[in-house]
Amino acid sequence: MKFIVQVRVMPLKDLLDPQGKAVLGGLQSLGLDGIQDVRIGKHIDLHIEAESPEQATSIASEAAKKLLANQVMENFEVSLVG
Amino acid sequence: MKFIVQVRVMPLKDLLDPQGKAVLGGLQSLGLDGIQDVRIGKHIDLHIEAESPEQATSIASEAAKKLLANQVMENFEVSLVG
Numbered sequence: 253m254k255f256i257v258q259v260r261v262m263p264l265k266d267l268l269d270p271q272g273k274a275v276l277g278g279l280q281s282l283g284l285d286g287i288q289d290v291r292i293g294k295h296i297d298l299h300i301e302a303e304s305p306e307q308a309t310s311i312a313s314e315a316a317k318k319l320l321a322n323q324v325m326e327n328f329e330v331s332l333v334g
Numbered sequence: 335m336k337f338i339v340q341v342r343v344m345p346l347k348d349l350l351d352p353q354g355k356a357v358l359g360g361l362q363s364l365g366l367d368g369i370q371d372v373r374i375g376k377h378i379d380l381h382i383e384a385e386s387p388e389q390a391t392s393i394a395s396e397a398a399k400k401l402l403a404n405q406v407m408e409n410f411e412v413s414l415v416g
Contacts, residue, residue: 260377286393289381295342299371315361
């Protein structure tokens with residue numbers, strides 16, 4: 253069966269996010285008031301052929317650990333969507 | 335009140351995603367079988383000070399249209415999380 257698994261990779265809370273800070277500056281100079289902080293990460297859709305939803309999720313977690321996320325600086329969340 | 339709004343920016347379905355293709359190659363050469371396609375986009379958390387959830391969502395949509403997403407090549411989804 254085919255599954256789509258989403259992996260969200262975000263910079264750790266305690267680390268600076270220079271990309272987010274740059275975008276925050278950009279939004280403020282566009283006059284968008286009210287935005288106080290911006291954090292930017294990656295959203296990855298994996299299309300996986302697996303025997304069960306559990307297997308698909310497990311393949312996605314392994315992919316995140318091995319390649320998609322750098323766990324020194326980032327954390328990740330895996331969620332099955334379909 | 336403070337709100338957190340998530341903006342997800344993904345390449346349009348009909349467009350090639352070279353970053354996704356490169357990651358797919360990497361995952362396959364790591365021996366992760368079963369992954370058939372990878373698409374990579376951005377996940378952005380906006381911390382917004384607004385009077386209502388509707389206002390926060392509307393600020394986030396404006397930010398996405400003006401800066402976060404390039405609507406020629408990407409689509410975006412806005413969702414309020416807290």
